[in-house]
Amino acid sequence: DVKVTQSSRYLVKRTGEKVFLECVQDMDHENMFWYRQDPGLGLRLIYFSYDVKMKEKGDIPEGYSVSREKKERFSLILESASTNQTSMYLCASSLAGSLAEAFFGQGTRLTVV
Amino acid sequence: AQKITQTQPGMFVQEKEAVTLDCTYDTSDPSYGLFWYKQPSSGEMIFLIYQGSYDQQNATEGRYSLNFQKARKSANLVISASQLGDSAMYFCASHSGNTPLVFGKGTRLSVIA
Numbered sequence A: 001d002v003k004v005t006q007s008s009r010y011l012v013k014r015t016g017e018k019v020f021l022e023c024v025q026d027m028d029h030e031n032m033f034w035y036r037q038d039p040g041l042g043l044r045l046i047y048f049s050y051d052v053k054m055k056e057k058g059d060i061p062e063g064y065s066v067s068r069e070k071k072e073r074f075s076l077i078l079e080s081a082s083t084n085q086t087s088m089y090l091c092a093s094s095l096a097g098s099l100a101e102a103f104f105g106q107g108t109r110l111t112v113v
Numbered sequence B: 001a002q003k004i005t006q007t008q009p010g011m012f013v014q015e016k017e018a019v020t021l022d023c024t025y026d027t028s029d030p031s032y033g034l035f036w037y038k039q040p041s042s043g044e045m046i047f048l049i050y051q052g053s054y055d056q057q058n059a060t061e062g063r064y065s066l067n068f069q070k071a072r073k074s075a076n077l078v079i080s081a082s083q084l085g086d087s088a089m090y091f092c093a094s095h096s097g098n099t100p101l102v103f104g105k106g107t108r109l110s111v112i113a
Helices: none
Strands: A004-006 A010-013 A019-025 A031-038 A042-049 A064-070 A073-078 A087-094 A108-112 B003-005 B010-014 B019-021 B024-026 B033-039 B046-052 B064-069 B074-079 B088-095 B107-112
Touching: A004 A087, A010 A019, A019 A031, A019 A087, A019 A108, A031 A064, A031 A073, A042 A064, A042 A073, A042 B088, A073 A087, B003 B088, B010 B019, B019 B107, B024 B074, B033 B064, B033 B074, B046 B064, B046 B074, B074 B088
Parallel strands: A010 A108, B010 B107
Antiparallel strands: A004 A019, A019 A073, A031 A042, A031 A087, A064 A073, A087 A108, B003 B024, B019 B074, B033 B046, B033 B088, B064 B074, B088 B107
């Protein structure tokens, strides 16, 4: 069965902390994505990656960075967490060069206090 | 750039009735895919149905069908015989080639017994 796994379901961090959100997929997908979901705003793309060590900025990259050292793992990093980064974070993966659907992880609800 | 518009923030439907969730899209690419996802209160994104821009027939998956009107750039989701378990957020999305999925803001569907 297809699987995208996010390391935490719920996370509470303090303002100023460095936060790592991990995502692992077992489908050998080339593409991986990080979205942020807020009420009334839908899903907004933070960063994506089409291959190992490659990354592209999405629509809202400010305050975030990413790392993709291995094909199956895509990490989202909040360099210095702020309260306006309290949100639901969703990781997804998909096959390269196709119009196939993306598969999502279960989401991480991050609260920054 | 692609854009997805979902104009219904919330919808109510009686159990066993059909409901249509609206979605319009804007893209200049001739080849693209359209997707609908369901997000229950638990948070995971569940892929429901896909329509390719060159598909001649409307996509169907069980109780879900996609009313694809290419000239009007609309891709409405029709859910027949609504069930209480259909209560969720529904997102329309699209992408073309190797671009990331772009999402609408979502529609919250509530099924009433």
